[in-house]
Amino acid sequence: MAGTEPTPALSTRDLTIRFGGHVAVNAVTADFYPGTLTVIVGPNGAGKTTYFNLVSGQLAATSGRVLLRGEDITRAGPARRTRLGIGRAFQLTNLFPHLTVAENVRLAVQSRAGIGMRMLSLWSGHREVIARADHYLERVALAPRRGSYVGTLSHGDQRKLEVAILLALEPDVLMFDEPTAGMSVDEVPVVLDLIHQVKAERKRTVLLVEHKMDVVRALADRIVVLHNGTLVADGQPAEVMRSKIVQEAYLGSPETV
Structure with a gap:
């Protein structure tokens, strides 16, 4: 049917995890589509890696759901999620x-x-x-x-x-958690070029946790911002980076973004 929305490759619905009284990821709802590279940013302790762990199955959610091509995989372990395409x-x-x-x-x-x-x-x-x-x-x-x-x-x-x-x-969904961390200046371009190539194919869904703003600018089709485990911004890179709250609290001052 004309105008039908594409099916997300990956979705989370109210995805939450608590460690005792601490809510590390708080009811995050997001859709990720094939051919799109989404960069997840936020300050240290924002819940970025914990969110990745929930999506890949390394951690079990307290509540909420993870969907892969519309199929609920919330209870699937990491090995099964890998076989399914994450x-x-x-x-x-x-x-x-x-x-x-x-x-x-x-x-x-x-x-x-x-x-x-x-x-x-x-x-x-x-x-x-x-x-x-x-x-x-x-x-x-x-x-x-x-x-x-x-x-x-x-x-x-x-x-x-x-x-x-x-x-x-x-995999259909590729997840990179700070892929250039610890690399020398000479080594970084090889990995970034590979991610560029994957993005250019426009076939796979790519999620990337990154704190280097030059990498974010170069790669992102979309930026999701987490803070204290909560999704506080989600949109086109230029739109998100212009947001005053994001510039000041998550991405640095306007001069450094």
């Missing part, structure tokens, strides 16, 4: 330091392909798996380190490897 970079916690760079990405490709867990020594027979893994390593400029053990990588290279693993899972 991919999140977990700030290094999902890397296997005693495996090589290539082996880490191959595990993700295997999982996505549904091949099942096989001995690493048998992977040589899965040329397509190896080729796909190499493709993602090239995208993050890690092909020269494919044989290195993850534990020997710099922090920046480990963050790039995380992005490669996330892309290899081919």
Whole structure:
């Protein structure tokens, strides 16, 4: 039907979590659509990462709902949410330091392909798996380190490897929590260019927690602002950044925004 609103790829409805008497995320309702990159900002302690944890299933909501393509997944665990199409970079916690760079990405490709867990020594027979893994390593400029053990990588290279693993899972919804944190100036452009490429495809839904305003300006189609766990602003970047309350309380003074 003409004029019908598109179905959100991801939605939260009154999503709330309490830790004792503290409300960390307070009744957040938002829709996220395919082809849109939304940056979530706010001061330290605003609830940004906690909100991510609720969406990806790392935390169970006290109340409210999480919907994926209209399906209620509130009670689904993180593994099921990954299978359903939510991919999140977990700030290094999902890397296997005693495996090589290539082996880490191959595990993700295997999982996505549904091949099942096989001995690493048998992977040589899965040329397509190896080729796909190499493709993602090239995208993050890690092909020269494919044989290195993850534990020997710099922090920046480990963050790039995380992005490669996330892309290899081919999720419909990609979630990045400060993807350039801890990276050197030289390493940042590789990851930002990758996110630009994903955005340019206009196929996936991207959520990004970020505090660097130059990154926000470069990437955001939309900005959501959280404060004390509550959604206080949601809209086009220019509109949100012009808001006096956002400039003063969340994004810095007008001169720095």
